[in-house]
Amino acid sequence: MTHTPNVQTPFNRLLLTGAAGGLGKVLRESLKPYANVLRLSDIAPMAPAVDSREETIICDLADKQAVHQLVEGVDAILHFGGVSVERPFEEILGPNISGVFHIYEAARQHGVKRVIFASSNHVIGFYKQDQRIDTHSPRRPDSYYGLSKSYGEDMATFYFDRYGIETVSIRIGSSFPEPQNRRMMSTWLSFADLTHLLERSLYTPNVGHTVVYGASNNLNVWWDNRFAAHLGFEPKDTSEVFRDKVEAQPMPAANDPNRVYQGGAFVAAGPFGDK
Numbered sequence: 001m002t003h004t005p006n007v008q009t010p011f012n013r014l015l016l017t018g019a020a021g022g023l024g025k026v027l028r029e030s031l032k033p034y035a036n037v038l039r040l041s042d043i044a045p046m047a048p049a050v051d052s053r054e055e056t057i058i059c060d061l062a063d064k065q066a067v068h069q070l071v072e073g074v075d076a077i078l079h080f081g082g083v084s085v086e087r088p089f090e091e092i093l094g095p096n097i098s099g100v101f102h103i104y105e106a107a108r109q110h111g112v113k114r115v116i117f118a119s120s121n122h123v124i125g126f127y128k129q130d131q132r133i134d135t136h137s138p139r140r141p142d143s144y145y146g147l148s149k150s151y152g153e154d155m156a157t158f159y160f161d162r163y164g165i166e167t168v169s170i171r172i173g174s175s176f177p178e179p180q181n182r183r184m185m186s187t188w189l190s191f192a193d194l195t196h197l198l199e200r201s202l203y204t205p206n207v208g209h210t211v212v213y214g215a216s217n218n219l220n221v222w223w224d225n226r227f228a229a230h231l232g233f234e235p236k237d238t239s240e241v242f243r244d245k246v247e248a249q250p251m252p253a254a255n256d257p258n259r260v261y262q263g264g265a266f267v268a269a270g271p272f273g274d275k
Helices: 022-030 064-071 089-110 144-163 191-203 226-231 239-247 264-268
Strands: 011-017 035-042 054-058 076-079 114-120 166-172 209-214
Touching: 011 022, 011 064, 022 035, 022 191, 064 089, 076 089, 089 114, 089 144, 114 144, 114 191, 144 166, 144 209, 166 191, 191 209, 191 226, 209 226
Parallel strands: 011 035, 011 076, 035 054, 076 114, 114 166, 166 209
Antiparallel strands: none
């Protein structure tokens, strides 16, 4: 199902980091109604700009000066860049932890007042699947990746309290064309619902630092978005249309993390580098 984009005044220039990634490629197309110019960045190669409404810039988020130059002239930032899977801490540190600091510092120095931070369900991944939580529930990161996203949420809070930069942190569930397993029946976020949530996150006034769970209108949900109701996020898609296909897969063992924990397999990744 598609959302009809609200007729909003487009931003002059939006920055999308992580534009070469799986979601980045989708958002490169779906964000076009919201910007006169979409500036796209990644450390990985991207398809070249198709016209004057796109700018592509190769940028290492761990490079503070490069990020400073990247942010110049943009009106808002959609920060989807960084390592998106569990890795050793040293591989997370530069792109995700230094990187999110560099984004906020550049926003401060260039007067950018709105950031959309791609957080993750992995900041709460150690909750069990029979628990229902909201955005005030204590965070329980399930991985170095989850820790980096938890740190990014703290960075967002600090930069709002100290400098008035507003952020919507989206704890993305599982945003793929369709859910790939039983866990994703609860965490799935369609691309259309993600785009709708980004539109609400860009245009809703006075968000301060708002945290919102990014999931579609699925039948069995673990997350309560009551503290983000002011965003007006109303997902329309549901994982139910894929239930028969998903449930044709073998049932995981009773102690399989994908069946026990909200974060799934991330809770069992590592340790890395042990002899």
